[in-house]
Amino acid sequence: MISFEIERLRREGPFSMPVNHFHDHYEIYYLxxxxxxxxxxxxxxxxxxGDLVFIGRNKLHKTHHADAQPHERILINFDHSWIGSIGDSAAEYLLAPFLLKQHIFSMTGSNRTFVENILFSMLREQQHTLSGWELASKALLTQLLIFCSRLSDKAIEPTERPHAMSPKIFEIVGYINEHYKTRLTLASISETFFISPSYFCRSFKETTGFSFIEYLNNVRIREAQRLLRETKLKVIDVAEQSGFDSVAHFGRVFKQVTQQTPLECRKLMRSVK
Structure with a gap:
């Protein structure tokens, strides 16, 4: 299980995340x-x-290229057990940036300098692995979270720059999120929203980075993980309540998305409670 990680990476050409992505830990992405x-x-x-992106637990997310130019980012991951060890009231305050409807803080001027100094200090601690580097890194992360929580307290809204694509695609995404337990097909979506299948497939991929089936499967598997963790339902019932027509199909998709079988996932999640 992940406790705390930080990574810096530069890519020289266009790149889109090749895999579907949601997880049970918190993520901070800095471009x-x-x-x-x-x-x-x-x-x-x-x-x-200069943008700092906060991704909460089990939030479906994916990055893809905006142009052919290089990009460089810093990625931080930490789990709930670490933040919870500080204390409930402190954890609630530190996690405030992850609870905002708007996920992005745009850092400029002295704020950007402050944030980058913290991030570079964390990278140096990890790179040199000096005595106490983990404790020092976590102290720096706490400082970063306090800083961003104070921005939230001051009601400074992050600058929103939505992807300039069809609002209909976002409407369809919301529809999938609400109706994933029912039978959803390319044909039924196209008919419901009066959109051609070819245009829908192309626009959905361009807007979200996922194909329609990839997105639908991820939403269903995320619900299945919740049911496996929080209930004693049999796997066949979990499959049905997550929107899958058969337990065999559910098992194949679950393994593809999570690299585990449903029973392996249930055992792991219960062992780390």
Whole structure:
């Protein structure tokens, strides 16, 4: 299980995340240079250098290229057990940036300098692995979260730069999120929203970074994980309540998305409670 990680990465050409992506830990994404499209839950945003993105637990998200230019980012991941060890009231305050409807803080001027100094200090601690580097890194992360929570307290709204694509696609995303337990097909979506299948497929992929089936499967598997974690339902019932027509299909998709079988996932999640 992940406790705390930080990584810096530069890519020289266009790049889109090749895999579907949601997880049970918190993520902070900072774009040092370049531009990206970032799909989060049910919206797609164009982000630029200096943007700090907060991704909560089990939020479906994916980045994809905005142009052919290089980009460089810093990625932080930490789990709930670490933040919870500080204390409930402190954790609630520190996690405030993850609870905002708007996921992006645009850092400029002295704010950007402050944030980058913290991030570079965390990277140095990890790189040199000096005595106490983990504790020092977590102290720096706490400082970063306090800083962003104070921005939230001051009601400073992050600058929103939504992806300039058809509002109908976002409407369809919301529809999928609400009706994923029912039988949804390309034909039924096209008929419901009066949109041609070819245009829908192309626009959905451009806007979210997912194909229609990829997105639908991820939403269903995320619900299945919740049921496996929080209930004692049999796997066949979990499959049905998550929107799958057969337990065999459910098992194949679950393994593809999570790299685990449903029973392996249930055992792991219960072992780390």
């Amino acid at each position: 040092l240079s370049g531009k990206r499209y970032y799909f989060i839950q049910d919206r797609s945003y164009q982000i630029q250098e």
